[in-house]
Amino acid sequence: MSLFSNGVDASSRRKAFRAALASPDIARLPGAFSPLVARAIEEAGFEGVYVSGAVVAADLALPDIGLTTLTEVAGRSRQIARVTDLGVLVDADTGFGEPMSAARTVAELEDAGVAGCHLEDQVNPKRCGHLDGKEVVPVDVMVQRIRAAVSARRDPDFVICARTDAAGVEGIPSAINRAKAYLDAGADMIFTEALHSEADFRRFREAVPDAWLLANMTEFGKSDLINASVLQDIGYNAVIYPVTTLRIAMGQVELALQEIKDHGTQEGWLDRMQHRSRLYELLRYESYNMFDQDIFTYTKEQNND
Structure with a gap:
């Protein structure tokens, strides 16, 4: 590894990240609030690194309500991707604006060297996914975001994940229907935000049997803290621990x-x-x-x- 960059080019890291998602073993992605934490995550033997929008905001002493900018998120993501050979998945909120902004977000994050990002279907400005009072955009608006993001992708291995917050707003059946529409629009993976129980996660997997699914095991939220081995048995492909390292440190x-x-x-x-x-x-x-x-x-x- 170079002293000032990692030893694996971005394309190879993206291929490896996709391979981890396709593996029978679940990919575990702890959140990194700094490049040094990302290096510790790699040395601990995890399969990937996550960059949380809530953590980027908190590190700037801001609440997670859409106040951070694409420049700030891409800058921190670039710093983190530089120091690790692991694939880095980035929280891109709602794409920082209209569909054209979502397209620019993908281009900027590709240039930052990360392996993928997720976009969510909340209204802008968004709220933390585990708080009440969220609102989601109509399905067709989110489909436009995804299509714009996919159109801007230059590396086909860059993972575009669609997050749906509809379970807590419109119910799980609506979230399932949205997930299917987002996959049809070109999303590679679905992030099922704020499901409550193991039964909810099983229900979602059974209804969306073929897609890559990502679970969020954040503390003090809506979801039960389910062991990664159980999520793997259910059929989830990845799990994030977005704010854990920041909460421990602070x-x-x-x-x-x-x-x-x-x-x-x-x-x-x-x-x-x-x-x-x-x-x-x-x-x-x-x-x-x-x-x-x-x-x-x-x-x-x-x-x-």
Whole structure:
């Protein structure tokens, strides 16, 4: 792997990502809120990386209500895709505008080197998929988004996933009908947002038997937290854990800050921190040192006079 980019070109990563989706084993995609987290996800042995729109917004101290821009999401996605050989799936919200904007979104994300994205059928501005009060656009409007996205795709291996939020608004039968229409429009995969129970996931799979399906196992939401092995048995092809790493990190940050404030030192947290040596491993610090020593750093010759 290059020091400043991953060792696998974008086309090969997209082919590998598609192969992971087609595999009998479910593809597990934890969310990365930074490039360093993406590298940790790869080293932990997962099949892919997810970039959550909610996490990009939260990292900017914004709520997940459609305030982030394509530039911000594509920029963070590019940073994350640069450091991992895994395929990266990106939350592209509603496509950041009208169908032509959805087309531009696909072009920008392809250029960012990611493996795919998903577009959703909420109205714009959208809301978090596990909150009440969502609204969905008419089916024909979402079909236009998908068709525009597909038309802009240059690499046929770039995955275009259609997310439907209709289950929580119009009911599961409507979500199933929408999924079929979105597949007919050219979507490669369906993201079934905010189903509640294992029975709901089974019902959706039985009604949409041939498509790739993605499950969202986010914490504190509408869905039961179903084990990946169970989702695999049901027939789901991928599962995302979109906000998990951010919630873990921020939970610990707040606790540690409170302790420093109360006790004046971080010493009690040393055994709960990532050690400097492990951070340097993830950063591949030694490889940068070797590069520097081989090419740039020099030793002035001693004067033997």
